[in-house]
Structures are given as C-alpha cells and as structure tokens.
Amino acid sequence: MVSMPLKLIVFTDLDGTFLDHHSYGYEAAMPALQRLQDDQIPIIAVTSKTLAELDHLNLPFGGVARITENGMAIEMPAQGDQKIAQHHYPSGKTYRDICQFVQSLPSDLRRALNGFNDMTLQEVMQHTGLPEENAARAKQRMASEPFLWSSDKAALQQLRDLAAAQDLQILQGGRFYHLTGLGGKDHAIGWFLRHQKIAPDVKTVALGDGPNDALMLACVDYGIKIPNASGASFDIPSPQGRIMTAPAEGPQGWSDSLNKLLDEMKLSV
Ligand SMILES: [Mg+2]
Structure with a gap:
C-alpha cells in the first residue's frame, strides 16, 4: 500500500511549547518530530526570540523558514541563485x-x-x-x-x-x-503562506502555550493549545479551524497532540 504524503505545515512556538519551560530540552517531542520529518512535513519556528538567539538553540528543524521577534521578522533560506538567507519584514518596519x-x-x-x-x-x-x-x-x-x-x-x-x-x-x-x-505571529504566518504560494489544500497546524500565541492558534486549520507551566489560561478569539488542548505541558504535549492529529489525518487520507 502506498501512503499518500500529508499536505501539512506545522508552525510552533518554542518556549514552553516545543522546548521544556525549565530545561529547554525537547527530547519528549522526538516521537512526533521523527514522524513529521519522515513524512517531510515542514516545521517552522514562530518565536519571540531574536534570530541570533534561535541560531544558538540549534533546533533539529528550521530549513524552511524561521519567524522571529513575535512575527516581525522572517528568515527564508537561500533559494535559486541566492547565496544567503533572505530577511523579510511582514509589517514593513525594520x-x-x-x-x-x-x-x-x-x-x-x-x-x-x-x-x-x-x-x-x-x-x-x-x-x-x-x-x-x-x-x-x-x-x-x-x-x-x-x-x-x-x-x-x-x-x-x-x-x-x-x-x-x-x-x-x-x-x-x-x-x-x-x-x-503592525502585525504579530498570525500576520507572519499569513505572509509566509502567501509568499510561498502554499496551495489552499495544505492544512496548517500551530502550537503555542501563551497569550501571544492566541491569534496564531486562531488563524490555522488546527490550533493546539499547550498547557502553560505557569497555569495562565488565555482565550482564542474566533478561531478559523479546530482548537485542541494538548494532554501535557511542553514537548510531551507537543508530541502527543501532533501524533494524535497525524493518526486522524492518515485515517482520513
Ligand atoms: Mg511560549
């Protein structure tokens, strides 16, 4: 049986979401991360961190794009004749x-x-x-x-x-x-999808644990709320897709909820 490739893009917050709130580790995320990578599903960091901070983290993904400073800057890898990565400012402000x-x-x-x-x-x-x-x-x-x-x-x-x-x-x-x-994480995701001419049948997932992720979770097909280590809850205003809550904090919740979603999507292909 040939399995159909999933048409999916994952956008993820880092601190308290892909990275453990205390240790900054991501070992617990490995099961779903491995599956996404086996299926060649792009994963894009969407973080409040600067690009220099992100560079230092040495994440196990990042070849597609990196969205930093809460959606105010986007780095796209060099394509075609370009020698170096390109930086974009969705709000137009540097x-x-x-x-x-x-x-x-x-x-x-x-x-x-x-x-x-x-x-x-x-x-x-x-x-x-x-x-x-x-x-x-x-x-x-x-x-x-x-x-x-x-x-x-x-x-x-x-x-x-x-x-x-x-x-x-x-x-x-x-x-x-x-x-x-003007803008934010959601705005940057919109910019990326338009700029990369992502086909409308590609499903989008976003994961985040904080109030600054609310609009990002609202703008995708599947918004996954990761329980916040500090216990602070936040509302997701008029979501466009389905909102789910991960069963655990941090990278464990990241992996469990994505595994569940991948299982569901594979069944429906
Ligand atoms: Mg966070």
Whole structure:
C-alpha cells in the first residue's frame, strides 16, 4: 500500500511549547518530530526570540523558514541563485525604522523610554537577568524594540498615539514593553503562506502555550493549545479551524497532540 504524503505545515512556538519551560530540552517531542520529518512535513519556528538567539538553540528543524521577534521578522533560506538567507519584514518596519522613530520623539517621551538600543550590554544583562552571551544575542534585533518606561500612563498613551500614526504599536510583555510594526505571529504566518504560494489544500497546524500565541492558534486549520507551566489560561478569539488542548505541558504535549492529529489525518487520507 502506498501512503499518500500529508499536505501539512506545522508552525510552533518554542518556549514552553516545543522546548521544556525549565530545561529547554525537547527530547519528549522526538516521537512526533521523527514522524513529521519522515513524512517531510515542514516545521517552522514562530518565536519571540531574536534570530541570533534561535541560531544558538540549534533546533533539529528550521530549513524552511524561521519567524522571529513575535512575527516581525522572517528568515527564508537561500533559494535559486541566492547565496544567503533572505530577511523579510511582514509589517514593513525594520529595527532601523523603529530606532529612528524613537530618536524622533519629543524630549520628555524620549527620556522616559529606555530601549535595548539605548542600553549597554551590561544594562541589558541587569534588566533581563540574562548572562552576557545571551544578552548579546537578545540585543541583536531586526524588527522590534523592547523598552522600559519610566513615565506615567498618560505619557505612554501619547507614545502609543505617535506610534500608531507611524504604523507602529506598543505591546505589553512581562517587564518590558515592545515597540513593533503592525502585525504579530498570525500576520507572519499569513505572509509566509502567501509568499510561498502554499496551495489552499495544505492544512496548517500551530502550537503555542501563551497569550501571544492566541491569534496564531486562531488563524490555522488546527490550533493546539499547550498547557502553560505557569497555569495562565488565555482565550482564542474566533478561531478559523479546530482548537485542541494538548494532554501535557511542553514537548510531551507537543508530541502527543501532533501524533494524535497525524493518526486522524492518515485515517482520513
Ligand atoms: Mg511560549
């Protein structure tokens, strides 16, 4: 019996999803990962990390595309005559654009904003708690600026309004705010599917464990919610496909839920 190749693409968050929240290991993901690779199903990382941080992780996949900085930058491998990987900015805003916007702010707002570009490596280490090499990788940004804010809410609203007028947005993270172009992980996936001319009959799967994954899980055929180690729950607004919850946290849940989905899809081929 000849088995039909599955027409499927997997998009995955990393921290707390493919990677264990504590150890950063992914051994538990191997069973489903092996199956996906045997079936030549592309797996695409969609992460808040920078490309430099991603490089350092040495993931066992990544030859198709890599989506970094919460969907603000996409790296596509060299194709045809290209010698080097190509970088794309689905929002149209590069780090340079964002830093120029920061420089153009009225002086009171400018003083209140302390971004990675303003900080020395030592300061990034202090504020993030990252060791030196990791802080250096986090500082190599392509399309988003984490920053600390030292003024009040009214001034932050002024900043938001000025940003919006330039097609930029302020997102609230944990400790840091992030100044980025318009878009997100879902937007980057849409860009990838259009840019690569992915046929409409190819099914899409996304896996994620955090609120910043909600729109990504909503925009695919199968959105797989990985239970969050911190127990924080989040809603998925008007999903376009089916939403499933993995039976376990991290890479174990990643593998179990993808195995189950692959079993189901094989039966229906
Ligand atoms: Mg995560």
